[in-house]
Amino acid sequence: MNKITEVVPFLAPVQILILSVIVIPSFYVVWLSLHASSFGQSATFVGLQNYIKVLTDPAFLLALGNTVLIVIFAVHLELALGLGMALLFASGLPCRRVLLVAVLAPYAVSEVIAVAMWRFLFDPDVGPVTAMLTWLGLPMLDWSFEPSHALIMIGLLTIWLHLPFTFIILYAARLAIPKDLYEAARIDGAKPFDAFRRVTIPLLGPAIVVALLFRYIFAFRIFSEVWLMTQGGPARSTEVVAVYLYQEAFSFNAFGTAAATAWIMVLASLLLATGYVFLLRKQVAGNAH
Amino acid sequence: MASLRLAGLKKSFGAVDIIKGVNLEIKDGEFVVFVGPSGCGKSTLLRMIAGLEDISGGELYIGDRLCNEVQPRERGIAMVFQSYALYPHMTVYDNMGFGLSLNKTPKPELDARVREAARILKMEHLLERKPSQLSGGQRQRVAIGRAIVRKPGVFLFDEPLSNLDAALRVDMRMELAKLHRDLGATMIYVTHDQIEAMTLADKIVVLDGGLVQQVGSPMELYKNPANKFVAGFIGAPKMNFLPVKVQSVAGDTAMVASDTMSPIPVKGRGFSVGDPAWLGIRPQFLKPGPPTDGEGALRGRIALVERLGTETIIAVDTAENERVVAAIPVDVELAFGDAAEFQFNPQAAHLFH
Numbered sequence: 001m002n003k004i005t006e007v008v009p010f011l012a013p014v015q016i017l018i019l020s021v022i023v024i025p026s027f028y029v030v031w032l033s034l035h036a037s038s039f040g041q042s043a044t045f046v047g048l049q050n051y052i053k054v055l056t057d058p059a060f061l062l063a064l065g066n067t068v069l070i071v072i073f074a075v076h077l078e079l080a081l082g083l084g085m086a087l088l089f090a091s092g093l094p095c096r097r098v099l100l101v102a103v104l105a106p107y108a109v110s111e112v113i114a115v116a117m118w119r120f121l122f123d124p125d126v127g128p129v130t131a132m133l134t135w136l137g138l139p140m141l142d143w144s145f146e147p148s149h150a151l152i153m154i155g156l157l158t159i160w161l162h163l164p165f166t167f168i169i170l171y172a173a174r175l176a177i178p179k180d181l182y183e184a185a186r187i188d189g190a191k192p193f194d195a196f197r198r199v200t201i202p203l204l205g206p207a208i209v210v211a212l213l214f215r216y217i218f219a220f221r222i223f224s225e226v227w228l229m230t231q232g233g234p235a236r237s238t239e240v241v242a243v244y245l246y247q248e249a250f251s252f253n254a255f256g257t258a259a260a261t262a263w264i265m266v267l268a269s270l271l272l273a274t275g276y277v278f279l280l281r282k283q284v285a286g287n288a289h
Numbered sequence: 290m291a292s293l294r295l296a297g298l299k300k301s302f303g304a305v306d307i308i309k310g311v312n313l314e315i316k317d318g319e320f321v322v323f324v325g326p327s328g329c330g331k332s333t334l335l336r337m338i339a340g341l342e343d344i345s346g347g348e349l350y351i352g353d354r355l356c357n358e359v360q361p362r363e364r365g366i367a368m369v370f371q372s373y374a375l376y377p378h379m380t381v382y383d384n385m386g387f388g389l390s391l392n393k394t395p396k397p398e399l400d401a402r403v404r405e406a407a408r409i410l411k412m413e414h415l416l417e418r419k420p421s422q423l424s425g426g427q428r429q430r431v432a433i434g435r436a437i438v439r440k441p442g443v444f445l446f447d448e449p450l451s452n453l454d455a456a457l458r459v460d461m462r463m464e465l466a467k468l469h470r471d472l473g474a475t476m477i478y479v480t481h482d483q484i485e486a487m488t489l490a491d492k493i494v495v496l497d498g499g500l501v502q503q504v505g506s507p508m509e510l511y512k513n514p515a516n517k518f519v520a521g522f523i524g525a526p527k528m529n530f531l532p533v534k535v536q537s538v539a540g541d542t543a544m545v546a547s548d549t550m551s552p553i554p555v556k557g558r559g560f561s562v563g564d565p566a567w568l569g570i571r572p573q574f575l576k577p578g579p580p581t582d583g584e585g586a587l588r589g590r591i592a593l594v595e596r597l598g599t600e601t602i603i604a605v606d607t608a609e610n611e612r613v614v615a616a617i618p619v620d621v622e623l624a625f626g627d628a629a630e631f632q633f634n635p636q637a638a639h640l641f642h
Contacts, residue, residue, distance in 0.1 A: 180374035183341050188388035188439070189362035198387070202378040 033259035043256070050260035059236055060261065063244040066151060070240065071219045071272070074155040079212060081159065082166035087200070090174045107164035115228035118157050143230070147237035150230050154238065157225050162218065166211045173207030174200070209281065213273055220269050241265055291352040291365060291442030291475055292317045293338065299346030300333055300499075307333050309499040310347065315477065315492075320469050323479045324486040324522070325496035331479045332447055334496070338477065339368050339445050351443060367436035368445040371452060373428045375420040381407075381431050382416040388439045406437040409471070410464075426457045433468070446478040450485065462488055483523055487511070495519050517567055517641040526572045526602060529613045530641075531587075535564040543640060549608050553585040557640030569639035572602070575615035580632035587613055587631045594623050605629050 033050050035043035054060050085103065089096060106114065121129045122141055130140045143153040177200065185195045223242035226232060232239035232247065239247070241261065249258035293315040300308035308330045315321050323331040336342040338349060340361035349356045356364050367388075375384050382403055383390075389399045407413045410430045420428055429449060436444055446465075450458045466489055469476055480486055486493050487507045495502040495510065495518070503515040507523075514520035520528045533545040536552055543560045545568055546552040560566060570585075580586040592612065593604035601617045615631050623629070 178372065178374070180370050180372050181376060183339075184368070184370060184374035184376075184435075185387075186341065187339060187361045187366065187368050188435070189391040190387075194391055198391075199376060205378075 029259045029262055032255055033263050035256050037255040038253045046256065050256045051264070054257050054260050054264060059239065060241070060244055062236070063232075063239040063241050066238060067220060067222065067240040067242075069151065070155055070158065070222060071216060074158050075212065075215045075219050077155075078159045078163055078166050078215065079208070082163055082170050082211070083204070083208075085163075085167050086170035086174045087196075089171055103167060104164045106161050109161075111161065111224040112228060114161055115157065115225060118153070118160075119229065122153060145234065147234065150234075150238045154222075154225050154229055157229065158219065158222060161225065162215060166215060169207050169211040170204060173204050177203050209277060213277055216272050216276060217269050220272060221265065241268075293443065293475065293477075294350040295334075295338075295347070296350070297347035298334070298337060298344060298349060300330070300337055300342060301345045307499050308337070308345075311496075311499075311501055313494060313501065313504065315475060318473050318475055320466075320476045320478065320489055320491045321494060322486040322490035322492070323477065323494050323496055324481065324483055325502075326522070327481060329496040330499040331481075331496050335368075335445055335447055335477060335479045338443070339366055340364050365442035366445055367439045367441035367443075368447065369429075369432045369436050369449045371448040373420070373432040373452075375428055375431055375435075377420050379419070380416065381412070381418050381420070381423070381434075384420065384431055385416075385434045385438045387435070402438050402440075403434075406434040409437060409468070410434050425453050426461065429453065429461060433465075437468075437472070442475065444474055444476040446476065448480055449478075451480070451482070458485075465489060483525065487523070493523075495522060497522075514569075514639065517569065520569050520639055520641065524571055526614045526616060528569045528571050528639075529575075530567045530569055531607075531611055531613070532609075533566050533568045533640075535560045535562055535566055537562055545640065547609070550585065550587065553583075553635040553638070555635050555638050555640045559642070560640065564642075567641040569641055570613075570633050571637070572614045572616040573618075574633050574637040575613070575631040576633065577615070577617060577621075577629065578632055579630055583635070584632045585635050585638065587633070589613065589629060591623050591625055591627045591629050594625070596620055596622075603629065605631070 032043070034045060034047060036046045036050070037043040089100070089103075093099060109117075121127050122143060124130055124140060124142055124144060133140045141149045141153055143150040181199055181203075182195055185199050190198065221242050222240050223246065226238060226240050226243050227246070230238045232243045236247075242265070245258050245261040245265065248254045248261060293313075295311050295313040295315075298308055298311040298313075299306070311334060323334060325331045333342060337344050338351075340356070340359065344357045351364055351366070376387065379387065385403045385406060386399050389402060394402075403416070404413065407416055410433060412427065412430050412434065415423065415427060415431070420431065423431065429452075432449070449465075450461050453461060462485060465478075469489075478485070478489060490507055492504060493507055493510050494504050497518050503510060503519045505513075510519060510523045514523060514528075517530065521530065531547060531550070533547045533550065535543045535545055537544040538560055541556055541558055542554045543557045543566070544552050544554050545566060547568075550568075555568065557566070570587075575587065587605070587607060589605035589607040589611075591603060592606045593602075595602040598620060599618070601619065601621050601623075603615045603617065603621075603623060605613045605615065607613060613631070
């Protein structure tokens, strides 16, 4: 007993921090999601009305669809690129240090600056990339007008911004695989693709799971890229779930539905993460057998 | 099974020559050990035979086939690495069958060969385990098993026992010797441990500075070392070397002496009167006591005594401040600083340039 009273004061700061920053706001958001609430009105209990309203709102469904598209395409493309680059770097690329800095640079750039830069580069009228695409005879990305182009642009931007994260996890994991294993595989008769399929991929499995899991969650709550690039426009067509939440809370002052959206996001993220972790662990274990 | 021929084999990393021209014949079924100090090029030479390092010059024949440009998988070799190099995500069974599964060997044959190798190495009960669930010795067995399963013409071992503890190393050494007897395959084994070399080899290749210093059977190397390096490397404790001067030469025998040693006749070719030389005496050939007629003598003060029970290793500092080591096959109690005198038969001594 004495011990507990001695220990508690030391643990208290962390507990208080977690309680005040995570636990209490979470419960408050749960409470809020069950009430209709706006500025200048007292909250009234509406049960699960907010959840139903959000889930049947075409704008939310569109936002969810866009988010899922970004999660599926951007994250997997990014993983493939990150893996390819990690393997390329590990294979003994010349000027590796300089290239490493170049690859990691986007992670050091603020999202706001990154978006401003991309907006300029891809500007439909004066952007250098647009000019180059036109010069090459390729279709330009009309992201300020065409919703599908805007989504492609957002996808490319989020890949560019987060590729260093995926890359560095996979590169570190690849470097941790001993060279001897590849030599043993070569002597055992493995061609480069056999070594990739039967040695590299199974041994990178855990790192791939970690990178994917983080990126699913990051991508699911994507906000700044979209908000700074298109603000969800034109006509709410490129909204993602986090932007929808922001609009509900701060444009329409509908705190109840915004809170419900937040909880839907949390549950969806958890579901996504659990599902994928389960699947990939099974796959890793399968490979390991 | 296969024979090997290395003709003027060279390897350079940039401007640095690691292997400077190695000529060697290895007969079918022979157990050859490459031995030498760290950095002598022995592992590089093995890796060149394996195909893991490119050959900068010369020719490598495995059987009758020139293999300089042949991929490792097509050389008919298997290799056991110092680190074992087991695939951590695969079971012992899959590790051993990996090579066969790659070349699409039918399942029943793969199974039979893996189980046969497991039986030879007495590890049938480990087949379903992962490498992380095995001890160092068991991992080494799996690595050897993986090599056996492929039925290679040549087995290559790269310091396979150096990660094991002393007792296990002795056991594994005996098992490897038995394996060689049972399989009758050509084996090339790299080590820096001369005891492994002496006990396992049919033929030892002593390397230093990227060059072959001597090739021969263990006893040939022990009894007739070609140079001071080989003499110092083979045998434990290390051979003693004392600086002497040649006083007279008669046929194959040179009379040598130093300030503290009376003239003695030693076998040695190519010496002239007045040449400086090294007199080599193995510690086991030094016997305590004063010299009788015609024997060499060494005197000094005891600097170190190591009592091992069955033998005593005594280090003595001579008046010329040379350190001489004697190995006496009995247990003797001696005190640090005592005067000591040893005699030796000059016929057992060697003379080097």
